Amino acid sequence: xxxxxxxxxxKIILDIEKDSSLPKMKEKELIHFLGIPKEEKKDFxxxxxxxxxxxxxxxxxxxxxxxxxxxxxxxxxxxxASMQKERRFSSEVVEKRDTARFASETCYESKNPVHxxxxxxxxxxxxxxxxxxxxxxxxxxxxxxxxxxYIPKGSEGNAMDGDTVQILITKEKQGDSSAEGKIVKVMxxxxxxxxxxxxxxxxxLFLFPDNQKLPSPFYIQPGKAGGALPGDKVMAKILxxxxxxxxxxxxxxxRSPIPRGKRSPLLSYxxxxxxxxxxxxxxxxxxxLSVIRAFSLPEDFPEEVKAEAATIPMEVxxxxxxxxxxxxxxxxxxxxxxxxxxxxLDDAISLEYxxxxxxxxxxxxxxxxxEYVKEGSSLDLEALERGTSxxxxxxxxxxxxxxxxxxxxxxxxxxxxxxxxxxxxxxxxGEQLSHEICPGIICSDKRMSYTGVTAVLxxxxxxxxxSIDRKKRxxxxxxxxxxxxxxxxxxxxxxxxATDYSSYLPFKDLLLHMQELSRLLRHKRVERGGLDFxxxxxxxxxxxxxxxxxxxSVIREESHKIIEDFMLAANETVAEEYYWRDIPxxxxxxxxxxxxxxxxxxxxxxxxxxxxxxxxxxxxxxKALQGILETIKxxxxxxxxxxxxxxxxxxxxxxxxxxxxxxxxxKYYTHFTSxxxxxxxxxxxRIIKENLxxxxxxxxxxxxxxxxxxxxxxxxxxxxxxxxxxxxxxxxKKCQYMKNFLGESFPGTISGLTEYGIYVTLENGIEGMxxxxxxxxxxxxxxxxxxxxxxxxSGKTFRIGDSMSVIVYAVDTLSRTIDFVPAKELPEE
Numbered sequence: 001x002x003x004x005x006x007x008x009x010x011k012i013i014l015d016i017e018k019d020s021s022l023p024k025m026k027e028k029e030l031i032h033f034l035g036i037p038k039e040e041k042k043d044f045x046x047x048x049x050x051x052x053x054x055x056x057x058x059x060x061x062x063x064x065x066x067x068x069x070x071x072x073x074x075x076x077x078x079x080x081a082s083m084q085k086e087r088r089f090s091s092e093v094v095e096k097r098d099t100a101r102f103a104s105e106t107c108y109e110s111k112n113p114v115h116x117x118x119x120x121x122x123x124x125x126x127x128x129x130x131x132x133x134x135x136x137x138x139x140x141x142x143x144x145x146x147x148x149x150y151i152p153k154g155s156e157g158n159a160m161d162g163d164t165v166q167i168l169i170t171k172e173k174q175g176d177s178s179a180e181g182k183i184v185k186v187m188x189x190x191x192x193x194x195x196x197x198x199x200x201x202x203x204x205l206f207l208f209p210d211n212q213k214l215p216s217p218f219y220i221q222p223g224k225a226g227g228a229l230p231g232d233k234v235m236a237k238i239l240x241x242x243x244x245x246x247x248x249x250x251x252x253x254x255r256s257p258i259p260r261g262k263r264s265p266l267l268s269y270x271x272x273x274x275x276x277x278x279x280x281x282x283x284x285x286x287x288x289l290s291v292i293r294a295f296s297l298p299e300d301f302p303e304e305v306k307a308e309a310a311t312i313p314m315e316v317x318x319x320x321x322x323x324x325x326x327x328x329x330x331x332x333x334x335x336x337x338x339x340x341x342x343x344x345l346d347d348a349i350s351l352e353y354x355x356x357x358x359x360x361x362x363x364x365x366x367x368x369x370x371e372y373v374k375e376g377s378s379l380d381l382e383a384l385e386r387g388t389s390x391x392x393x394x395x396x397x398x399x400x401x402x403x404x405x406x407x408x409x410x411x412x413x414x415x416x417x418x419x420x421x422x423x424x425x426x427x428x429x430g431e432q433l434s435h436e437i438c439p440g441i442i443c444s445d446k447r448m449s450y451t452g453v454t455a456v457l458x459x460x461x462x463x464x465x466x467s468i469d470r471k472k473r474x475x476x477x478x479x480x481x482x483x484x485x486x487x488x489x490x491x492x493x494x495x496x497x498a499t500d501y502s503s504y505l506p507f508k509d510l511l512l513h514m515q516e517l518s519r520l521l522r523h524k525r526v527e528r529g530g531l532d533f534x535x536x537x538x539x540x541x542x543x544x545x546x547x548x549x550x551x552x553s554v555i556r557e558e559s560h561k562i563i564e565d566f567m568l569a570a571n572e573t574v575a576e577e578y579y580w581r582d583i584p585x586x587x588x589x590x591x592x593x594x595x596x597x598x599x600x601x602x603x604x605x606x607x608x609x610x611x612x613x614x615x616x617x618x619x620x621x622x623k624a625l626q627g628i629l630e631t632i633k634x635x636x637x638x639x640x641x642x643x644x645x646x647x648x649x650x651x652x653x654x655x656x657x658x659x660x661x662x663x664x665x666x667k668y669y670t671h672f673t674s675x676x677x678x679x680x681x682x683x684x685x686r687i688i689k690e691n692l693x694x695x696x697x698x699x700x701x702x703x704x705x706x707x708x709x710x711x712x713x714x715x716x717x718x719x720x721x722x723x724x725x726x727x728x729x730x731x732x733k734k735c736q737y738m739k740n741f742l743g744e745s746f747p748g749t750i751s752g753l754t755e756y757g758i759y760v761t762l763e764n765g766i767e768g769m770x771x772x773x774x775x776x777x778x779x780x781x782x783x784x785x786x787x788x789x790x791x792x793x794s795g796k797t798f799r800i801g802d803s804m805s806v807i808v809y810a811v812d813t814l815s816r817t818i819d820f821v822p823a824k825e826l827p828e829e
Contacts, residue, residue, distance in 0.1 A: 006047055009034070013048075014056065125149075125169065126187060128717060131161040131213045139167050139181065140713065148178060155182035158242035158270070161213040162190030162717065175595075186241070193237055194218060194272055195293040197281055197814065200230045207236055207272055210294035210814075215242065215270055224273030233281045235293050236272035284546075287732055287813070288392060295725040297390055301401050304378045309401040312372050314408055316416045316441070320371075325693070327440040329421065332363065333510060335446045336411055337453050337563050343406040344389070344398065346676040348419070348444050349566055353513045358428040360517045364570040365442050367409045368418040369675040370685045373400070384711065387718020389677035392729045393540045398677070405676050413447040420685050422570040422672070430520030435573050437688060445507075452501040453559035456508055457515055518562040521569055529623030529665035533646060535639075538765045540733050548737045553765040567673040568664065575668035578688070579658045583696060584704035585687060586680045586712055588669045589659035590652040592620045601648040607787045608637060622665040636801020639761070640751050651720070654680050654712040656705075680715045683708070731816035734766050738818050739811045745823040750802045753789050755782045758798055760806050760820055768818030770806065775822070 012034070017024075025033060027048065036044045051057045127141035127149070135153035149167060159165050164187045171180035196209040198220070205225055206217040220228075221239060228234045278293070279286050292299060301309070320326070332350040350363035373379045383399050390397040398405045411417050421440040425433040504511070526532060536553040543549040571588070578585045593601075595617045602614035610628055613619045625645055632638045649663060654671075661669040675681040687704060752759035757769040772780050778791030780798075789798040798804075806820035 009044075009047060010051060010056070013051070017057070125181075126164060126166050128190075128713060129156065129159050129161065129163050129165045129183065130720075131156065131159075133212050137161070138178070139165060139183070140716075147173065149181040150178040151181060151183060155180075157183045157186070159183045159186050160189070160191050160215065160241065161211075162721075164188035164190070177596075189238075189241070191238065191296065193235055193275070193293070193296065195233065195235050195278075195290055198225075198228045198230050198232045198234055198274075205230070206269075207234065207274075210290055217269060218272040219269040221271050221273050226274030226277055228274045228277050231280055233278040233286050233290050234274045235276040235278065236274045238270060238272050240271040242270045281814075287736065288394060288729060291392065291725055291729045291732065292397070295721055295728070297397055297721075297725060298386055299397065301382060302378070305382045305401065308378045309403045312403060312408060314403070316408075316418060320418065321416060321441060325439065326418070327421065327438050329363065329365065329419075329440045330416070330443040332442070333507070334363070334365065334442050334444050335448055335507060335510070336413070336444050337448045337450060337559055340449045340451065343402075343410060344396075344676045345411045345444075345447070346409070346674050347563070347567060348411045348442060349514070349563070350442075351510060351514050351517065359433070360426045360513070362424045362426065362517060362566060362569065364422045364424070364566055364673065365411065365419040365440060366421070366570075366673050366681075366685075367411055367676055368420050368439060368685065368689075369400070369404070369409050369682050370420075370689055371418050372404060372408060373682065375686060379404075383679050383682060384714060387679050387715050388722050390722040390725055392726060393733050394542060394546070399679065400676060409676050411442065411444050413444045416441060416443050420688065422573055424569060424573055426517060426520065428520075430517070430524045432569075432573070435577070437574060437577065437692070439689065439692070446503070448504060448507075448559075450557055450559040450563075452504055453511060453562070454557040455501050456504045456511055457558050514562050514566075515558065518565040521565045522561065525565075525568070525664065526626060529621065529626050531622055531626055531629065531645075531663045531665075533629075533642060535642065536765055538730060538734070540730070540737075548733060551734060551737050551764050551766060553763075571670055571672050572664075572666055572668055574672040574684070574688070575658065575670035578670075578684075578691075579668050581691070583687070583691065584656065584701060584708050585658070586670060586684050586708055586715075587655050587658045588652060588661060588671050588680075589655045589657070590661040590663045590669075591650045591659065592617070592662050593648050593650060595620065597648045601644060604644060604787065605641070607785065608632075608641065610641075622662050626665075636749075636799075638801075639749075640800045643752075653716040654719075656708045656712055678715070679718075680711070683711055728816065732813060735811050735813045735816055735818060738766060738768070738808055739813070741808045742811065743807060745805055745807050747803065747805050748820075750798055750800055750804055753782055753787060753798065753800060755784075758789055758804075760804055762806075766818065768806070768808070768820045770820045770822060774809070774819070 013030070016030075016033070027045065030048075031041060031044060034044075048057065125141060127139040129137055129139050129151065131137040137151045137156060138148040139151055140148050149169070151167070155170075165183045166185040166187055167181040167183050169179055169181045173179040191214065194207065194209050194211070194214060196207045196211075196216075196218070199206050199208060199217070203219070204222060205220040205228070207220055208217045209215075218236065218238070220236065224239075226234070278289055281290075291297075329350065332352075334348050334350045336345045336348045338345055346367040346369075348365040350365070352361040352363075353359075354361070373383060379400065386397075386399045389399045389405070400409070409417075411419070419440045419442050421438055421442075423436045423438070425435070427433055522532070534556055536555050538551055539554045540548055541550040541552065575585075575587055579587075595614075598612075598617075598620050599614045602612040605612050605628065610631060612624060612628065628645065629642065632641050652661070652663070658668060660667060670684060671678055671681045672684060673681065675685050690700065746762050748760040748762045750758055751761040751767060755772075757771045759767055759769050761767045772782070772789070775791075778794045778796060780789050780791050780796075782789045787800060790796065805823040807823045808818065809821040810819040811817075812819075
């Protein structure tokens with residue numbers, strides 16, 4: 001055994017033995033684990049003894065084995081041969097060795113300091129790692145630090161998506177390109193369990209995670225399969241996060257100290273042990289449960305949280321109702337507008353119109369959750385951990401127990417409820433004249449649905465609703481193409497239920513005034529450059545047996561826009577108010593797009609004869625995109641280009657710094673209106689009330705300055721997790737639904753083109769791809785500059801927006817993909 005090989009093996013052994021999640025191994029187990037060839041076993045035994053003499057290893061005194069480092073083999077009277085039979089090693093790595101090794105990693109000094117940070121600070125940068133499916137990732141640093149740091153593929157060590165990590169800067173930020181770094185230490189693991197499908201290979205059982213951002217596959221440690229069989233969906237505990245990295249297993253000359261083909265799979269893969277078998281992947285109910293477990297979504301609340309929730313009264317105490325600290329709005333006409341199935345109603349609205357002054361007084365009443373969820377309580381800590389409610393296709397995973405979210409906090413009709421209210425006065429041009437934020441008491445007069453409100457508005461203002469929308473293109477950015485569909489569908493679906501909305505008629509004038517103000521506010525927002533994407537959403541309709549009956553496209557109706565416009569107004573008003581108060585606060589920020597993405601978008605749009613200026617970063621303006629959305633309205637390529645524009649934008653996030661919200665073209669923005677389902681809203685309610693009821697103190701100022709950066713980061717991460725879980729669940733249900741139609745033909749529209757295939761969207765909003773390899777009548781090539789796919793021999797061309805009939809060819813629920821093949825034109829009806 002070469003000296004170089006010995007050095008590498010020593011390091012590997014120490015790393016393995018130091019991993020407390022792995023079992024302590026006998027000598028023969030270690031030989032098998034490392035794949036030591038037979039001819040090198042003697043050398044390996046000598047190496048272990050050498051490590052014992054150096055004080056790096058000890059071995060236990062079971063069945064003739066020594067118990068301490070100090071004891072020599074001769075002192076216990078055991079032969080060397082007997083020791084070799086049942087030797088079990090445990091690591092006692094010298095603390096100084098660990099310290100020196102860590103210092104060698106963290107004392108790296110970047111030759112190119114970033115943003116003027118000191119070298120000392122560079123060595124201790126930490127943040128949360130987000131991994132992309134392609135292998136690279138980014139580390140989001142704490143507030144007031146650097147921008148996100150790009151982590152190239154191979155520089156992540158054994159960090160996984162969501163881990164809190166320590167990084168070193170390896171390349172400074174240049175222009176619009178992100179600073180680069182490498183992960184040197186995982187400080188906190190985000191994922192301790194993994195869910196996936198069990199498969200069998202020659203080496204044993206493996207688990208392929210449902211979450212594609214995790215490494216794949218995991219090796220299931222022998223003896224820890226929990227009775228799982230190939231084809232089962234299981235939950236497993238992670239025992240090792242990847243063990244020794246590839247570069248650590250290789251010698252200086254690129255040769256591995258362990259012979260090729262002899263490595264144990266435990267050295268190459270992260271290791272897990274099955275903790276729960278959910279059942280065969282085809283069993284009913286395993287699908288959504290798999291999504292919940294794959295994203296580590298919490299289900300049941302801890303017992304201490306349930307106990308605390310049980311102590312909260314289900315009615316507002318008389319002492320609070322009689323308190324002079326709150327404004328009594330119960331004489332105001334107040335309504336809620338939500339989905340038909342919604343139970344967590346956290347916003348209500350009132351409106352007064354003064355015709356002589358041509359003035360609108362808008363009241364946005366938001367549930368006062370802080371009255372029941374006190375800072376630092378079990379309820380509060382659990383809400384922070386969850387960050388947000390998660391809305392899956394067939395269930396809601398709430399941020400707060402249902403006693404609060406659906407009970408005392410929810411603004412139900414006909415009961416007294418506590419609120420934090422934002423009162424805003426507007427003139428006839430939609431300009432805000434004044435505002436006030438105060439705690440209040442309301443009693444909702446009517447619980448309305450979006451569908452019902454839209455029906456009343458259409459009936460009450462049918463003549464003007466379409467003409468205004470068509471004339472004021474600057475105030476309605478994606479409505480007109482849906483209006484005709486909506487008018488047709490509303491008539492059909494409300495024929496039987498029209499009488500259900502008769503109770504709305506006493507509020508008809510109120511709703512019409514709300515519509516007027518909503519359009520004024522929307523017009524002002526679009527005028528300044530706010531983007532108004534109007535993508536139809538998919539809704540899964542279940543039958544009585546819980547099976548998918550239908551998936552339909554849901555259009556954003558006029559009632560949705562009223563609530564959206566009023567909530568945006570309140571959020572902006574609160575954000576500006578507390579920005580100028582100059583106290584610690586949470587804001588919702590949406591940064592400008594990266595210049596390289598802006599340039600790429602400009603290039604693609606030029607193929608459609610659309611000009612987007614991209615000379616320099618200063619040319620990035622939301623109004624430029626808003627103009628393009630107007631330009632492409634009602635064109636065949638509208639949906640595809642709108643999606644491209646949306647993907648070119650950054651993700652919005654929470655921050656303690658009040659930055660621009662690019663998508664809304666707003667200088668000040670926060671989330672104030674949903675404290676039942678979003679923790680940032682709950683947090684700023686607490687700050688607002690504290691500011692209203694007591695004078696600012698240096699102690700509280702310092703307290704919020706300390707905790708809010710972590711709250712912002714935690715909330716952003718939990719929001720991202722919820723979004724991904726909701727999308728994944730919807731994709732899964734779409735795949736399950738389309739499995740019922742294998743071999744059937746559907747009309748669709750080409751919605752995207754890539755080098756791999758042609759994307760087609762059906763009328764119900766479900767999208768699938770025609771792989772280019774399935775186009776057998778010619779060899780088709782995607783021409784990116786022209787944004788077309790063309791056949792080499794026939795010259796046949798596919799373009800965005802073309803109508804196309806397709807046959808459902810294959811559906812894969814695991815990868816969430818649907819494959820189509822072209823069909824002959826459907827016969828005319």
